[in-house]
Amino acid sequence: MRKIHLMNEEKRDATIALESVKERPGPTSGVPGKKLSFRRYLAATEAGTWTRLSTQAGDVAQALIDADPEIDREVVGKHVGDTQTVFLSAKGEVLHASPSIVDVLFGPDGAERERKPAADVPANTNEKESPVRWTGRRMSKAEVVTKFAFRRSVQIKHVDGLSYDFLYKMAKDLADKGEVALLGAGPKGRDPLIFQENGTPYRGFLEGRVDGPRYKLLLHLSNLELRAPGAAT
């Protein structure tokens, strides 16, 4: 069970459950009446890649037509199962020394802006000292859906009777007003939400729905404003 440490507007906090909201299952690809499996397979050996073939002398295109040099019949088609990631040097050789890791930042124009040693960014949604909290900023649903694209939603659920009351009250308050509340992480509640180490930072908008004694508390996550490229913020 994934957990989130959440504080309400009255500064009461609790650690509760978090589940991803899944897309309704869609159709699968197949052939009626046939049992198929989806597999990854070897399509070419290194000698059959364009990078290698293009260095050979002669008319490569004609060679491809005449003799299929890109296909090694001994191995092409072989099922590729579990593999281990390795890094090759710029010369294509296996590294025998530890590589260095850097984070490279690019601007919207694609130009490199900054390069710095990579640093791990910890998750911040289940911190004992800094619960995820209401920022005090609320928006109507109509406003929020025209300003942000929500790429993920997670559902917040109770783990016992007390947390049911805690969450139901939140959901009812938001549902009655037709609003969503902006949540923030960190000591001051201003940071974006990061659900796992080095995960994508998201702005979280909490939506509540109630139906009699039942409730839904949905945390909609966005890392993208609805803004035309080049338009002023």
Place this chain on the structure above:
Amino acid sequence: MAKPIIVNWGGVQSSFDHEKLDRAKLYGKRQRWILDPHGQRCERAELSRDGTLLIRSGMTAQGYFDEAGAWIPNSQLVGLDAEGKQLKHVPSTLGEPQPLEGPVDAGEILDLAVRSVYVLSPEGLDPKLEAALKDGKVFRFPFCYRGGYDPEIAYLVGNATGYFALVGSPAVSEWCELQTTIADDAGADDDGDELDFEMF
């Protein structure tokens, strides 16, 4: 250039050119690079478990195989429902007028698992629709980019910076009741990948 998105609302057509919107276009992007001892960028590759095969970019493909191990060409594949029955092929909606429904409840978008976001450039926009979008109204229309068996839903929205289409499929959330609590199952602790909160 892709065909335009054409919608029909109240018997009047509006047409939009479209371009995918992503973070890199608005904010830039961050990439984590692995550098070799000479400061040059490394290439990521894979080594088979038995260590006999180094797999570099471009050396693998994916596909469907039958029980006898024969490869099934994509042209033979169709969409199947949960019972294995063949679904009807849906043609691309681009370039073809689609019925625009609405205004719909803005909350509908919150139940959409968004797969793509497009920024739209109006080529011929019904003034009534323009006014409704500028007023924050939300509209819905069928969407299928290339044609296939999994048509999507698109929502047309507007704000001060432009017009947008949010495309995806409905997501499913469930009602919570007092009697139903989440078990603290240690074995189910590893569903983090489903959220795909990966580096960007």
